[in-house]
């Protein structure tokens with residue numbers, strides 16, 4: 001009854017750690033299983049006594065559940081040479097091979113209202129890869145812990161299910177691999193192996209970069225289907241909701257929502273303080289609560305900036321040897337605390353967009369309607385509306401005393417083009433978004 005035995009094993013597999021399963025259950029060979037009982041072949045005597053002490057009860061209970069009766073258990077030594085059930089030489093994958101950063105774990109992730117849903121979903125996936133939610137799609141602004149959670153999932157899966165092969169890649173790496181494969185034509189096998197055949201858990205960071213990249217979208221679609229169809233776990237991170245990714249094929253958009261879509265928001269004050277304290281403790285820094293409060297009230301939008309402030313403070317402390325007080329933190333962090341509050345300004349948008357398109361800010365304000373200037377002007381207006389508090393009339397004024405309806409039309413035009421798969425404006429907008437987020 002091989003079917004029954006494999007069901008029993010499958011059941012046990014869910015009840016013990018993977019390493020224990022591999023060591024103690026994989027080598028078992030079921031010689032017979034019937035109403036008389038179960039006859040098992042074991043590799044060695046020492047194995048048998050350990051097995052009986054530690055796992056026999058579990059085996060009995062599981063068998064009883066599946067058979068409806070308590071079978072008798074008989075063991076025999078397997079003849080040497082015959083070793084069909086011996087585990088293959090099994091080398092767990094290293095975090096490095098998987099592309100994982102070992103410091104990003106669930107332990108080092110501070111949970112608050114802003115991220116508890118995403119964190120719980122990530123843990124669910126790590127606990128039951130391929131079963132809980134597939135795909136898991138985590139989205140949120142930059143610096144809020146998406147990458148951290150992706151690595152935490154990977155690290156946890158390698159720890160708890162060491163027979164699963166995990167692959168973490170940034171979307172950029174994926175795109176590069178596609179380009180390489182298509183360019184050489186020879187690497188299709190290794191591409192396939194990397195992303196499909198020898199991959200049980202695929203973690204792709206910043207999937208918004210697929211936007212506008214048609215060939216990569218086709219390859220990703222194939223990878224997605226192959227993994228999904230064999231119940232392999234897929235986890236994606238993104239800076240926005242699936243349907244807001246510009247120039248992304250409809251079929252991918254919908255697939256990204258097949259499982260669970262969760263967002264991470266800006267952490268609240270308490271969470272920010274807790275994160276600071278956790279990071280300080282890790283650095284061996286004594287962080288008075290007033291100082292943590294000072295930093296957390298000024299730096300709100302981005303956890304990476306919170307970390308940056310601590311690093312700076314730490315260096316300052318080591319250099320001066322002075323005790324850490326609120327005054328000294330103000331001194332050390334001066335500009336950083338101010339920057340944390342600073343929003344993107346209209347000037348900065350104009351300058352950045354002008355640089356990007358190789359025109360001058362004056363051109364953006366000027367009358368020319370040439371495409372080479374009009375497109376950058378529209379994009380600049382779009383970013384001003386998105387990133388600053390300026391109203392439409394105020395923006396019209398800033399862009400060479402134009403009417404507010406011109407700005408409204410420009411912003412709408414950009415938004416429309418971002419949704420249009422035939423337009424390549426999304427690439428520009430994505431690049432610029434990155435610049436503004438730095």
Ligand code: ADP
Nearest residue numbers: 108109110141142143144145146147148303304
């Ligand atoms: P994202 O990928 O969303 O841009 P990251 O995951 O790179 O953000 O996070 C930026 C930094 O902030 C990382 O060093 C990460 O460890 C840290 N971080 C973010 N959220 C948390 C959190 N809840 N607890 C601890 N560290 C965090």
Ligand code: MG
Nearest residue numbers: 146147148205
């Ligand atoms: Mg990230």
